[in-house]
Each structure stands twice: as C-alpha cells, then as structure tokens.
Amino acid sequence: MPNITLRAVAKSYGGGEYAVKNLDLTVPDGAFMCLLGPSGCGKTTTLRMIAGLEQPTAGTIAVGDRILDSVAQGLYVPPEKRGMGLVFQNYALWPHLSVRENVEFGLRMRKVPAAERRARAEAALTMVHVDAAMDRYPSQLSGGQQQRVALARMLAVNPTVLLLDEPLSNLDARLRLEMRAELKRIHEESGATIVFVTHDQLEALTMATDVAVMNEGELQQLAAPMEMYARPANRFVAEFVGSPPMAIVDIGPSPGGLAGSLLRFVESRPGGCAPAGVGIRPEALRFGAPPGSVWSEEALVEAILPAGSSWTVRLRVRDTELYALSYIPVEAAPGDVLTCWTEQMHLFGEDGARMSTWDRAEVGA
Numbered sequence: 148m149p150n151i152t153l154r155a156v157a158k159s160y161g162g163g164e165y166a167v168k169n170l171d172l173t174v175p176d177g178a179f180m181c182l183l184g185p186s187g188c189g190k191t192t193t194l195r196m197i198a199g200l201e202q203p204t205a206g207t208i209a210v211g212d213r214i215l216d217s218v219a220q221g222l223y224v225p226p227e228k229r230g231m232g233l234v235f236q237n238y239a240l241w242p243h244l245s246v247r248e249n250v251e252f253g254l255r256m257r258k259v260p261a262a263e264r265r266a267r268a269e270a271a272l273t274m275v276h277v278d279a280a281m282d283r284y285p286s287q288l289s290g291g292q293q294q295r296v297a298l299a300r301m302l303a304v305n306p307t308v309l310l311l312d313e314p315l316s317n318l319d320a321r322l323r324l325e326m327r328a329e330l331k332r333i334h335e336e337s338g339a340t341i342v343f344v345t346h347d348q349l350e351a352l353t354m355a356t357d358v359a360v361m362n363e364g365e366l367q368q369l370a371a372p373m374e375m376y377a378r379p380a381n382r383f384v385a386e387f388v389g390s391p392p393m394a395i396v397d398i399g400p401s402p403g404g405l406a407g408s409l410l411r412f413v414e415s416r417p418g419g420c421a422p423a424g425v426g427i428r429p430e431a432l433r434f435g436a437p438p439g440s441v442w443s444e445e446a447l448v449e450a451i452l453p454a455g456s457s458w459t460v461r462l463r464v465r466d467t468e469l470y471a472l473s474y475i476p477v478e479a480a481p482g483d484v485l486t487c488w489t490e491q492m493h494l495f496g497e498d499g500a501r502m503s504t505w506d507r508a509e510v511g512a
C-alpha cells in the first residue's frame with residue numbers, strides 16, 4: 148500500500164471557521180501515525196476526510212497515485228471504495244450476534260463464502276486474543292474484550308489502512324495500557340498502515356512511529372515520538388508533549404529573577420543567542436552539587452509528591468515555581484533548600500519556534 152498524502156487540505160463546516168487549515172501530511176506506508184492535539188484541533192475532521200466521511204473544502208487526498216479527493220478536479224471517492232477500515236470511539240457490536248458472527252458480519256456483506264468467512268474470523272479473533280470467547284455474546288465480555296472484537300471485525304476484512312478515532316477512550320487505565328501494547332503488536336503483525344486520533348500524548352508517544360501534532364486546525368510538527376519529545380518544533384508542542392509539562396520561562400525586556408539567571412547562562416555559552424523563552428523539562432532538573440559549566444540555582448522545596456517509582460517536587464526558584472521529576476528518591480522536606488541544576492534547556496524565539504537546545508551531554512559540559 149503506498150503512502151497516504153494530504154496536500155493543502157482545508158475543511159470548513161461553513162460560517163467562515165476552518166476546522167482544518169492548509170494541511171500537508173504524508174502517512175508513510177506501514178506507519179502507525181497518531182494525530183495528536185487538544186479537543187477541537189481538527190484531528191477527527193482530518194481522519195474523517197481520509198476515510199471519505201467528510202469532503203474537504205480545498206486540497207487533495209491521495210493514496211499513492213490514486214486520487215481519493217480533489218476539490219479542484221471535482222473528484223471524490225466514497226468511503227466503501229477506499230479500502231480502509233474504521234473503528235470509532237463507540238465501536239457498537241451487534242448485541243444479538245455472537246462474537247464470531249459479529250466478526251463475520253462484514254465478510255458476509257462482502258459475499259465471502261462461508262468456509263473462508265469462518266477461517267478469517269477465527270484468524271482475526273486469534274490475533275486479538277479473544278478466540279477463546281468466540282461463541283459468547285458481547286454482553287458477556289469485558290469492555291477491553293469488546294474493543295478487541297471491534298478491532299477483529301475490522302481486521303478480518305484485511306484492510307491495508309486502519310483508521311482509529313480514540314478507540315481506547317472508554318477503557319479503564321489498566322485496559323488502556325494492555326490495549327496499547329496489543330495495538331502495537333497488531334500493527335507489527337498485520338503490516339497495516341494505522342492512523343490513530345488521540346488527545347492523550349502518552350498514548351501517542353508509546354504507540355506511534357510518527358506523531359502529527361495539531362493545534363487550531365494547523366499541523367505543528369510531524370516527527371518520530373522521541374524526536375518530538377527531545378526536539379519540539381515550538382512552544383505549543385513543547386508544552387503539550389510531556390507530563391508534567393515543560394516549564395517555559397519568559398525572558399521579557401529586562402529579565403530578573405529566574406529569567407535573568409537563565410539568560411545570563413545562555414548568553415555565557417559560545418554562540419549564545421537571545422531567546423524569548425527558556426524551557427526546562429521537569430525530568431531534566433537534578434539536585435545536588437552541579438557538575439562544571441551548567442546552570443544551577445538554590446531551590447526552595449514547597450512540596451514532595453511521591454508516586455512509587457517517581458518523585459515530583461514542587462520548587463520555588465527565585466520568583467518562579469518549577470516542577471522537578473526524579474526517578475531516584477528525593478530526600479528532602481518542604482522548607483528545605485536544595486541546589487538544582489539542569490541537563491537540558493530549550494530556547495524559543497519571539498515567534499514561538501525552537502531556536503536551539505542546550506544539552507549537557509552534547510556539549511560535554
């Protein structure tokens with residue numbers, strides 16, 4: 148299956164507002180692409196346009212050389228002719244059909260002969276590990292099992308593209324974790340291209356091969372998850388991806404306090420630039436004696452929040468509140484003063500774009 152390409156795609160539902168603006172996006176063959184962003188940013192609209200459930204107001208959508216939508220040429224291919232499988236948040240199984248019959252349903256519609264139907268349904272249910280419950284009814288399954296049956300129903304028709312809209316949002320935390328691993332495995336085994344909509348950055352980071360972050364109908368960054376985390380394109384991505392989020396300190400015209408302290412460090416570096424904002428991830432903050440040539444400051448401990456495997460610490464550094472995330476126990480109590488320093492700083496310009504990143508590991512400081 149070739150790449151899916153969106154070129155200058157826009158969608159307005161009328162009234163002058165655009166849900167998606169001038170979107171250029173390529174989903175590579177075999178990718179697991181997550182469309183990530185806050186509520187209302189245009190993720191679902193983008194997915195529905197790829198599926199053919201919505202028609203773009205402008206632009207072109209193609210799979211390889213095959214044009215599915217072209218507003219300029221007046222071309223539109225309906226959903227059932229696109230060869231894509233869809234699973235939405237409410238994956239409605241037929242309550243009066245057994246699990247096996249639910250999965251066979253789509254094949255029956257496609258006039259697949261009975262023996263092949265049975266074999267394909269069983270293979271799909273085996274892939275999602277629900278084969279033992281094949282003869283039960285949906286009401287006799289857990290939420291996670293029902294979700295897997297919905298996936299099997301889609302997989303049985305052998306789609307080369309799977310479009311998933313928040314399919315894990317109805318599940319509890321444990322099942323979500325399990326299903327993330329399952330989806331990743333299914334992606335690898337089936338070789339299908341997956342486009343997955345989520346507002347949960349952890350879901351995107353853990354599953355995707357490529358993440359497209361959107362905000363207000365516009366693509367903010369397209370990158371591999373760890374690259375996006377390490378090198379966010381702009382302030383929006385930097386603050387959206389990561390939990391607790393990156394703190395970005397505004398430098399302002401005559402910076403004092405923490406902003407002044409950070410700026411003095413940045414300016415002292417070779418090739419020092421003049422950022423409008425300096426970002427520090429909570430997990431980049433360290434405590435104790437700083438190694439040479441790093442930024443460090445005294446920090447007042449305001450609160451310690453242990454979570455079993457990690458410790459979140461709320462600090463006041465000069466005039467600013469910062470969060471630190473540590474994976475080793477933090478031996479301190481509220482009111483203590485610790486020295487904190489950072490492994491990494493992201494520098495953002497006036498326009499919000501990332502100018503550069505200072506990494507202790509890279510500069511060997």
Ligand SMILES: Nc1ncnc2c1ncn2[C@@H]1O[C@H](COP(=O)(O)OP(=O)(O)OP(=O)(O)O)[C@@H](O)[C@H]1O
Binds near residue numbers: 166187188190192346
């Ligand atoms: N059928 C529709 N008619 C009018 N406006 C719509 C329609 N569907 C979506 N919109 C608007 O388009 C914008 C983008 O919506 P969309 O559902 O694509 O966002 P989303 O990122 O998927 O959000 P969510 O995570 O909340 O589903 C929103 O402002 C929404 O109100």
